[in-house]
């Protein structure tokens with residue numbers, strides 16, 4: 001019997017005895033070392049929560065920068081985006097942004113992030129997703145969709161000022177030519193999940 005089937009049948013058995021006492025023992029895979037099942041919804045919420053200040057601060061920095069014009073805003077984004085991501089990464093939680101068409105090569109996707117990027121590129125799914133990194137960490141990703149305000153720096157028609165600033169700081173820039181509504185990339189979070197074992201149903 002495949003591992004998948006065994007896990008499913010254990011779940012079915014557990015669901016069948018509805019008055020079984022709640023137990024903190026994780027549902028485990030029958031023929032491989034104990035493998036906990038996580039409360040995916042709770043982890044997604046925790047990750048989304050960790051992303052909130054990052055998103056808000058990025059957006060504020062961008063808006064403040066844009067008030068001075070897109071070329072100045074590039075400086076704000078260039079200098080502040082990595083710093084904001086680093087500051088928001090605490091308690092073993094790391095966060096960031098990445099894309100299949102990068103502006104900053106420092107944002108290059110890891111292997112699990114490439115899996116997420118491919119998923120969103122190949123489907124219409126725009127819901128957050130989780131990947132078990134199998135090292136006590138979960139990887140969380142949510143798609144970033146291009147909004148009209150992004151086009152000044154990521155669209156097809158860039159001002160000369162913006163083009164110059166991008167050429168200066170990002171000579172290998174691939175992150176232009178997007179249209180509103182296009183997938184631009186993802187936000188990602190990796191978070192420790194050691195204490196997130198779900199009690200049996």
Ligand code: HEC
Nearest residue numbers: 073074077078081097098099102103104107150153175185
């Ligand atoms: C003022 C110009 C500007 C605007 C407007 C702008 N960006 Fe960017 N964007 C940048 C710069 C500069 C970087 C590289 C900063 C860094 O190191 O993360 C960047 C990087 C990114 C990245 C990280 C991946 C990569 O390519 O390095 C994503 C994702 C992204 N932008 C999405 C957006 C979205 C979505 C919007 C609209 C809400 C937006 N940007 C608006 C200038 C801009």
